[in-house]
Amino acid sequence: MSTPGVVGYLDSLYASPGDEVTVRASVLDGGGRYRAQLVRLICGETGPSGPGLKEEPVATELAGEHMGSEQPVPISSYAIVDNIPPLETIEFSLLVWPTLPGRGTQALMALGPVRLVLDAVGAATIAVDGETISTKVPLRHRAWHRVEARYDPATGSASVRSEPLRGFHADRVAEASGRLRAGVRAAGPLLIGASPCVLRRASLAQDEGRCAVQDQSSPHPEPATEGSASEDARPLFSGSGADAATQHFNGKIEAPALRSRELEAEWDFSRGIGTTRVEDKSRHGLHGHTVNAPKRAVTGARWDGSVHDWRRDLSQYGAVHFHSDDLYDAGWQPSLRFRLPETLKSGYYAVKLQASGPPFYVGFIVSPKPGAPRAKVAVLASTVTYLAYANYRRRMSPGPFELTMGALPTVDMTDVLLAEHPEFGSSTYDVHKDGFGVGHASARRPLFNMRPTGRFWNFAMDLCLIDWLEAQEIAYDVISEHELQERGVELLAPYRAVLTPSHPEYVSLEMLTATEAYLGAGGRFMYLGGNGFYWRVSFDPAHPGMIELRRAEDGTRAWAEQPGQYYHATGEYGGLWRRIGRPPNALVGIGFIAQGFDASTYYRRTSASRDPRAAFLFAGIEDEIIGDFGAWGDGAAGLEIDAFDLALGSPPHALVVASSEGHSNAFLLVNEEMLSNSRGVDGTLNSRIKADIVFFETPAGGAVLSTGSIAFVASLAHENYRNNISRLLRNALDRFLDPAPFKLPM
Amino acid sequence: MTGPAIDPRRLNLAAEFRARPFGRHSPELQALLDIMHRAENCQDLILVSIAPGRWVLGERRIGGKPPHLFTDEVFESREAGEWAAFRRRWQVLAGRELELP
Numbered sequence: 001m002s003t004p005g006v007v008g009y010l011d012s013l014y015a016s017p018g019d020e021v022t023v024r025a026s027v028l029d030g031g032g033r034y035r036a037q038l039v040r041l042i043c044g045e046t047g048p049s050g051p052g053l054k055e056e057p058v059a060t061e062l063a064g065e066h067m068g069s070e071q072p073v074p075i076s077s078y079a080i081v082d083n084i085p086p087l088e089t090i091e092f093s094l095l096v097w098p099t100l101p102g103r104g105t106q107a108l109m110a111l112g113p114v115r116l117v118l119d120a121v122g123a124a125t126i127a128v129d130g131e132t133i134s135t136k137v138p139l140r141h142r143a144w145h146r147v148e149a150r151y152d153p154a155t156g157s158a159s160v161r162s163e164p165l166r167g168f169h170a171d172r173v174a175e176a177s178g179r180l181r182a183g184v185r186a187a188g189p190l191l192i193g194a195s196p197c198v199l200r201r202a203s204l205a206q207d208e209g210r211c212a213v214q215d216q217s218s219p220h221p222e223p224a225t226e227g228s229a230s231e232d233a234r235p236l237f238s239g240s241g242a243d244a245a246t247q248h249f250n251g252k253i254e255a256p257a258l259r260s261r262e263l264e265a266e267w268d269f270s271r272g273i274g275t276t277r278v279e280d281k282s283r284h285g286l287h288g289h290t291v292n293a294p295k296r297a298v299t300g301a302r303w304d305g306s307v308h309d310w311r312r313d314l315s316q317y318g319a320v321h322f323h324s325d326d327l328y329d330a331g332w333q334p335s336l337r338f339r340l341p342e343t344l345k346s347g348y349y350a351v352k353l354q355a356s357g358p359p360f361y362v363g364f365i366v367s368p369k370p371g372a373p374r375a376k377v378a379v380l381a382s383t384v385t386y387l388a389y390a391n392y393r394r395r396m397s398p399g400p401f402e403l404t405m406g407a408l409p410t411v412d413m414t415d416v417l418l419a420e421h422p423e424f425g426s427s428t429y430d431v432h433k434d435g436f437g438v439g440h441a442s443a444r445r446p447l448f449n450m451r452p453t454g455r456f457w458n459f460a461m462d463l464c465l466i467d468w469l470e471a472q473e474i475a476y477d478v479i480s481e482h483e484l485q486e487r488g489v490e491l492l493a494p495y496r497a498v499l500t501p502s503h504p505e506y507v508s509l510e511m512l513t514a515t516e517a518y519l520g521a522g523g524r525f526m527y528l529g530g531n532g533f534y535w536r537v538s539f540d541p542a543h544p545g546m547i548e549l550r551r552a553e554d555g556t557r558a559w560a561e562q563p564g565q566y567y568h569a570t571g572e573y574g575g576l577w578r579r580i581g582r583p584p585n586a587l588v589g590i591g592f593i594a595q596g597f598d599a600s601t602y603y604r605r606t607s608a609s610r611d612p613r614a615a616f617l618f619a620g621i622e623d624e625i626i627g628d629f630g631a632w633g634d635g636a637a638g639l640e641i642d643a644f645d646l647a648l649g650s651p652p653h654a655l656v657v658a659s660s661e662g663h664s665n666a667f668l669l670v671n672e673e674m675l676s677n678s679r680g681v682d683g684t685l686n687s688r689i690k691a692d693i694v695f696f697e698t699p700a701g702g703a704v705l706s707t708g709s710i711a712f713v714a715s716l717a718h719e720n721y722r723n724n725i726s727r728l729l730r731n732a733l734d735r736f737l738d739p740a741p742f743k744l745p746m
Numbered sequence: 747m748t749g750p751a752i753d754p755r756r757l758n759l760a761a762e763f764r765a766r767p768f769g770r771h772s773p774e775l776q777a778l779l780d781i782m783h784r785a786e787n788c789q790d791l792i793l794v795s796i797a798p799g800r801w802v803l804g805e806r807r808i809g810g811k812p813p814h815l816f817t818d819e820v821f822e823s824r825e826a827g828e829w830a831a832f833r834r835r836w837q838v839l840a841g842r843e844l845e846l847p
Contacts, residue, residue, distance in 0.1 A: 001796045045798060047799075394810075396810050398785075398790040398807065399806075403784070407767075408791060408824075408827065409792050410824065411792060411793075411795070412794065412796075598768040684770055
């Protein structure tokens with residue numbers, strides 16, 4: 001009953017034969033030894049109703065036992081300006097919107113041992129070499145304040161001030177002044193939203209510091225304070241490396257300024273949105289950069305609700321939202337490097353790491369080399385959706401989960417390991433410590449869901465399609481959505497048919513446009529899942545490997561984006577593609593209608609299934625009921641399901657050849673289908689709750705088949721792949737591979 | 747004086763759940779489950795797979811900390827785990843242990 005003793009990640013979610021792959025591993029069990037093996041993944045852990053886990057070892061120099069150690073994770077975001085010259089006097093000024101005041105000391109600006117912080121009660125405080133002066137008046141939660149502090153090293157005189165901005169509450173200015181240790185020179189990099197790790201560990205209270213190791217070279221070690229003299233700071237990680245910052249701030253900061261006799265600098269966060277750049281608007285050009293992707297394009301102190309697109313008035317978007325649990329790049333040292341064999345088959349793969357406990361799979365996609373011969377069929381692996389779900393913690397938090405899901409949440413011991421390590425970051429289904437949604441997902445950290453085991457969902461579920469293609473002896477390639485983002489329709493063009501797996505939920509504009517272009521050129525597309533093409537994501541050029549998501553306005557949401565912040569840092573309007581005017585129905589004929597996580601059900605053929613246009617689909621299928629079996633919930637129609645809807649752009653000539661029925665009480669109509677709450681929205685009462693199988697031809701001779709259910713692929717292996725779902729898909733694929741053009745109905 | 751949150755005499759609903767924990771339920775069973783699944787009644791239970799085909803109940807903890815595992819009882823299916831959770835909740839909400847023939 002132990003958790004994996006080793007975890008790791010790769011530099012990319014995809015690779016090609018002949019590529020060198022770098023593995024970054026961290027050994028957590030203290031043993032130092034672990035084994036590694038490249039495996040080709042054929043089928044996930046399906047449970048007793050399916051074929052079960054299938055993996056094949058691949059011989060590479062990776063195989064064998066290795067030595068390693070635990071590697072730290074420098075979680076938390078902040079900004080840093082490296083080249084501050086030595087200063088005689090120092091004055092900090094900034095606007096602050098705290099989201100967790102009173103939750104430990106949080107640094108607003110720090111230059112070596114001179115720091116402006118919110119103290120343990122959330123009051124503005126100037127700290128110099130361990131001595132402090134506090135206003136003793138906490139800043140108000142989620143309210144803007146101007147905060148200032150001054151320190152003169154010659155005399156030791158110091159002051160601090162906080163002033164609430166606008167509003168009609170009984171806020172008041174708070175000020176304090178006095179003398180602190182004289183002669184302390186402000187030096188070193190300036191940190192905004194954190195303190196540098198130049199403080200002795202013993203001087204940091206347990207809830208305040210995360211410096212990994214004492215920096216013995218510090219010119220300004222902070223003396224021990226009462227009550228903490230013998231205590232080391234509790235690192236958030238337990239590795240041996242050094243972090244650069246501590247005392248991380250949660251909340252928004254705007255217009256930080258640093259003034260002295262020598263210079264005046266002010267950083268304008270509205271400049272450089274969409275980059276890591278932090279721009280000093282003074283003549284000194286003291287530019288800096290952000291660390292760990294804090295959220296930009298967020299409303300600032302001047303935002304008045306008149307503007308919602310940050311590009312229209314930058315002055316209202318001068319803030320950055322920092323989080324102590326932001327993570328872009330774990331930054332681990334390379335542990336292993338190996339080369340993929342030149343003859344390696346395209347597919348789903350994993351580097352299987354094994355120490356104590358169960359293995360940790362580091363999943364990735366092997367796609368054909370550019371220019372290499374292609375199969376006629378491509379599986380478009382949902383790597384963007386895998387990333388959006390990566391490190392999903394919500395199931396392990398208290399709450400009435402079953403009212404939504406209809407069943408107990410399930411996890412395994414790898415998920416328990418994730419819960420033990422908050423430093424691995426969260427998923428876009430989680431919220432930060434301050435309650436704001438996690439809108440960034442980065443691949444530069446261990447990803448706990450890119451594996452064939454655990455929850456039968458996404459990556460593990462999608463392997464059912466791979467298993468079926470193998471069983472059918474159909475030649476195929478696997479390509480990734482990340483490549484689609486980079487290469488566009490050129491990636492899809494060589495394929496006669498492109499198949500999605502079970503749940504391609506998160507899609508960028510570039511991905512959507514490329515898919516449309518493929519269909520426009522006569523491509524044949526199979527959407528073999530549910531709740532696809534739902535949320536818009538964007539790729540941030542400044543943070544390779546990371547996606548951004550803003551859950552705006554509507555939809556089945558784990559959290560809601562804040563007002564005024566619906567536009568991504570790329571400038572794109574976020575939210576549901578349906579709300580943006582590009583509904584999935586217009587692309588693949590169906591769109592999200594309901595979800596339930598207790599049991600699946602079956603499809604019943606419609607009269608349209610007898611239409612001559614659909615004859616090829618049902619060749620050899622006499623059954624009226626199809627898919628009344630499967631490895632998820634004993635049916636092919638389940639989990640998240642999609643329906644045909646002319647009003648949302650489903651093609652009028654499309655054939656709905658089968659629809660599911662008999663869904664359970666747990667299946668609830670999605671809220672974007674309701675203008676107000678109502679009764680009668682569960683699967684036992686609402687006839688709109690059904691998964692539709694839809695077929696339609698396109699003008700360029702192509703066609704689309706959509707099956708409308710995440711559980712669909714989990715039925716393919718039933719009775720050794722001899723069942724009506726398998727037959728339907730085989731019939732469809734055979735025709736889709738036939739170069740004869742499809743013809744639009746008259 | 748208030749009575750139990752659910753009627754301990756409605757053993758027919760417990761029997762219905764035991765026979766079919768997943769899928770369509772009668773309106774009366776669904777109403778009972780809606781009471782059991784409320785935040786104040788759900789006991790923050792979770793099913794934890796400790797090995798393929800082996801499950802234990804756990805309790806979710808604030809802040810997403812690792813769940814507390816109830817390792818005294820190991821289940822061989824999700825259905826068995828759901829039934830165990832039902833029985834725990836019944837005992838609290840009905841005021842007596844669930845005894846079903």
